[in-house]
Structures are given as C-alpha cells and as structure tokens.
Amino acid sequence: MAGITFGEEGSVPGTSQAAGDAGQNLLKGILSAPTDADAAKRISTGGAELKKMAEKGSFAINEAGLQAYLKACDKFLGGFDYWRGQLQRLTQPAKMGGSEYAKKVADFNAKVAGGDDQALLPNLQLMYKGIEDAKAALQIARKNYRETEEAHNITFAKITKELDQQ
Template sequence: MYIDEGKHAALGKIGESMTQFAGAAAAGQFAVNEAGGQALIAAIDKLLDWLDMNQFKLRNLEQEPPLGSSNAAKVIKPYMASVATDHEGFLTQLRALGESLKQARQGIETAMRNYERTDSAEASKLT
C-alpha cells in the first residue's frame, strides 16, 4: 500500500518487487518447498478473498459523501472522493495490491515447482 513519503516517494514499489519476484522464480533463482509455499499461498488467497468480498462496499468511497451544503462541505466532498480514487488513492492502491498478490502467488507456485525439480534431480543422483 502507499505510504506518503513526500513528493519524491517512489510509487509502485510493491508492484515492481512482485514482478521481479515472479521473474526470479521463473528464472529458477529460488525454490520453495510445498509446506512453505502452501502457507504463503493460503495467506495470499485469504487477502485476495477479502479484497473480492469487500470491493463493492469500498466502492462507496468513490462517491462524494453527503456532508451537507455549507461552503466547507462543498469543498471537502469532491476531495474526499478523490482521496480514494486518484493515482495514490486508497482504492487505487488496493487494486494494485490485488494485482501484486496475484503475481506473488504465481511466483510462489513457480518456486514450488523449482523446488520439486531440484529435489528430484538431487534425489536421482543419490540412487
């Protein structure tokens, strides 16, 4: 998720990291055993399920809240909606998190296959 680190904060670091993670797994640079991989996948799936189940509730944040008709309310209403939806917004970051989690899941699945291949190859040397 986005943490406001000022004007010069690097956005999309999580997404970049997950892309590199999945790429490293695809290149065979690391491996994860079945138990460890399944634990990570279960945690990712739980968070993805939460994101899916709450996407419609959270869409309320895209709308201007009914704050009244005072001048202050007229100024704040559109601002509150944009905080949720602009390029650094809460909902925008949640969607990016979902995509990053999907990439991480793919990377873990690949790393599990890497482990199985490596384990089989090493086991065949022993016989």
C-alpha cells in the same frame, strides 16, 4: 521465510541479494500500502519480480512454505472484491451538508478514495496485481523446488550405488 530459496539458477540458495530484495519489496509495507502509493508500487513490483525470478529458476519453495504463503495470498485476494466495492462507494462525494466547507470535505474524501494515482482504490488494485503475481511465483517456485529435489535424489542415488559397488 523458512522453506524459501532465492538465488540464481544453480547457485547456493540464499546468496542472491537481488532475489531477497524482490521478496522484501513484496512484503515490505503490506499493512501501509493502501494508504501509501510507494508501498503499493513495491508490492506490485515485488510480485512481478518474484514471478520473473521463479520463471528463471531463481526462486524455489518447499510445500510447507508454499502453503503458508498461499494462505496469506488467498486471504488478501479473497477479500479484494469486498474492499474494492467499499472503496468504490467512497469515490462518490457523501452528502455532508450544503455549506461550501462540507462540499470541499466530501470532494476531498472522494479523491482520497479513488481520485488519482495516490488514492486508496488504485493502490489496492496495484497490490492485487502484485499478490496475484506472487501467488503465480509461488506455484512456479514449488515446481522449481520439486525439480531440484528430484535432481538431488537422482544424484544421491547414483552416489549411493557407486559406494555400494566399491
């Protein structure tokens, strides 16, 4: 996570366990999240936590880190409509034959795609919200980084001026 700083406002970057947890919650399980409701919830919660932290000034990111993470967020968000559409089609039971077994399999497949809170479609939508929040957090965190960098530059300029006057 190069270029990212987590921590309470004014603290030493990287020392806040809670901030690191938020980032880990977001990233943990991204590959398994569509098939794992808990992982999808972690992504959603992690994105929301990152956004709250960034709004409080507890999360900062430099330009290189921002661009890398935005690229990943945009890739997911850009493909969302396609995959949602594909999953939406799967929520309708397929015509698999007239036997009772075929009907049960078709109904089960439709349920797996979108039939309850554990299904693929709701998990994908949870992930979308988390990634959207994470993207917003990244934008805020970049602003936080710039403000911190500017404050350090001002302080450094004052110190340099004082040293030059001695």
